[in-house]
Amino acid sequence: MINLLVVEDHPLVSEGLKAIFEREPALNCLGIMATGKDLLMKLQHQHPDVIVMDINLPDTNGLDLCKQVKDLYPTIHILALSINNEKAIIKKIIENGASGYILKDAAQYEIVDAIKTVVQHKPYYSLSASLTLNKPDPMSLPVLTRREREILVKIADGLTNQQIADQLFVDVSTVNSHRKNMLAKYDVQNTAQLIKLAITNKLI
């Protein structure tokens, strides 16, 4: 018998999970919490084998919550549940102690499989998640320094080098240097291309 806790704020999804668990004799759902706070309170009294955790919660960031729970109760297995299918996020949650990752588009059997797998101290990734993990890295872009980001945001807001320099109390040549640096480090020819790249890659 595997004891479960669910952290999920969408009633539709948590009802779905409950229905799936009820059909599985080996699974016993101890309760459904809508927030991270509720989970931490519940854990003071009850320790499940597995926590199925939505990482998009209203109160806490799921990534932090995962780490918190793992620090307090290292023996509990955490199965992350998310609509998000970004490689960086999946990696992060695994780093933070999750034993598995399934997407909300997962089939029923996948969820049951995942739970049964993680209690055996084995990792589990849903089909779409492992596909994402195996995709080649979206060519890691160079990172912006603090100052560069600051300036880039102002450029995107339509300020000229002079205006930015005035706001930051530095010389125009400084702003110009940063701008040229950014063009060079992202290998683009002009501001238009830089802004496009920055926005589509969520640099700003």
Next chain:
Amino acid sequence: MINLLVVEDHPLVSEGLKAIFEREPALNCLGIMATGKDLLMKLQHQHPDVIVMDINLPDTNGLDLCKQVKDLYPTIHILALSINNEKAIIKKIIENGASGYILKDAAQYEIVDAIKTVVQHKPYYSLSASLTLNKPDPMSLPVLTRREREILVKIADGLTNQQIADQLFVDVSTVNSHRKNMLAKYDVQNTAQLIKLAITNKLI
């Protein structure tokens, strides 16, 4: 007794819906379809009172499917279900014949309420959806002409006016005119701001 059909490709959600419907004696779920195609086939044999339709489907665009179904079977009420909370989308689906709109974060009672409301030929919007609808319009932006969009895309790709002119076999002055026009119509000072606005508002 209200007869229902569900079109939803996420098992977690459809299981949740099923569980909710089972608890309501007045509701009778005739079946759950994962695709628009399946729905259209099913409708040839069975006519529900209400269709609960996810508008993010794998095969069809939910907006089109809604219109299609309404054209074929005008008496069926359609309740749109979506994670999407954008005013434009909600308006569109209503135009296409949906009687109501609920978000996937809706509470259980909201879904039941919604179904009972739409069968009485009354519209229903979930709490968060009606909040969205009542928000002031995100100031409708002027639309780009075909040529302007074409040029804007090339600007965002880092091409200069001269390069664009060469590609389009027109004079630089023409490209320059379009560029100036766009700056004026969106009331921005330079290309950086224009690109940012265009991307964040999905103009390109």
Next chain:
DNA sequence: TTTCATTTCCCCTAAAAGGGGGAATTTTTA
């Protein structure tokens, strides 16, 4: 058919950005 919007092209000047260097001073970080 007659507007109205779009697309095209032209003039002008000033401002801003881009491209090549180099170099001193702080901050981080290894």
Next chain:
DNA sequence: TAAAAATTCCCCCTTTTAGGGGAAATGAAA
């Protein structure tokens, strides 16, 4: 603490944008 990275500033010069006008030709819609 020493090396690396970030921030700051400077020179040169060229290309590109921006801002102000105007105007003819095409296309679509009323």
